[in-house]
Amino acid sequence: MAENTFNSLFANARQQINGLGFLSARDSAAAENPSGETPEKGLFDEMAGDAAAWSLSPSQRLSGFVMLFVFGVVCLGIAMALVPTLLVVPKKFAFFVTMGNFFLVASTAILIGVKRQIKSMSESHRIHAAFVFVFSMLMTLVAAVYWKSYVLSVAFTVLQVSSFAWYTLSYIPFARHFMAACWGIVARIVGPIVSIGGTLLAKGCARCAYCLCNRAMS
Numbered sequence: 001m002a003e004n005t006f007n008s009l010f011a012n013a014r015q016q017i018n019g020l021g022f023l024s025a026r027d028s029a030a031a032e033n034p035s036g037e038t039p040e041k042g043l044f045d046e047m048a049g050d051a052a053a054w055s056l057s058p059s060q061r062l063s064g065f066v067m068l069f070v071f072g073v074v075c076l077g078i079a080m081a082l083v084p085t086l087l088v089v090p091k092k093f094a095f096f097v098t099m100g101n102f103f104l105v106a107s108t109a110i111l112i113g114v115k116r117q118i119k120s121m122s123e124s125h126r127i128h129a130a131f132v133f134v135f136s137m138l139m140t141l142v143a144a145v146y147w148k149s150y151v152l153s154v155a156f157t158v159l160q161v162s163s164f165a166w167y168t169l170s171y172i173p174f175a176r177h178f179m180a181a182c183w184g185i186v187a188r189i190v191g192p193i194v195s196i197g198g199t200l201l202a203k204g205c206a207r208c209a210y211c212l213c214n215r216a217m218s
Contacts, residue, residue: 072103
């Protein structure tokens with residue numbers, strides 16, 4: 001009953017939005033496009049088409065999205081709870097971070113369709129971040145479960161989180177430009193401090209080595 005009610009509301013909302021011109025429909029397209037050219041499909045049209053191909057109704061697709069999204073948030077919450085024990089059990093933290101990110105990506109895939117998700121991830125401005133994210137996600141699981149390596153688990157987790165953040169920012173207009181500008185400001189401020197600190201550290205190490213050599217020779 002709830003599914004029938006949702007489908008009815010979905011159909012009514014779709015008709016109303018089609019009337020406003022945001023989505024394409026066969027009747028409105030015939031009236032507005034007498035040349036007979038195929039109009040571009042809207043989000044609801046593509047969701048309905050993908051759902052038919054998967055034998056999933058829009059309500060089932062939204063239910064799957066919510067379920068996977070909640071799983072992802074829960075896994076990331078467990079990972080955050082394991083942060084204090086990161087030095088002791090980094091593998092568990094890496095595992096839950098990876099599963100959380102996987103569920104979040106899978107939630108959008110079931111909502112808009114796997115084909116559209118892959119097409120979106122393959123766009124030129126985000127394909128590199130998407131590739132690094134998928135690669136680091138797989139390698140994190142391999143390092144944590146099979147290799148049981150502390151160093152590699154942490155390294156691939158850091159790479160995974162960084163690439164996922166950069167990938168997510170690609171969906172927000174000007175977010176990457178803003179973050180790049182902020183990083184440039186931080187680099188200009190921190191860069192000279194790090195340079196001075198490195199120079200002082202190198203001089204201190206050289207002086208200590210010189211003193212040790214003099215004592216050894218004397």
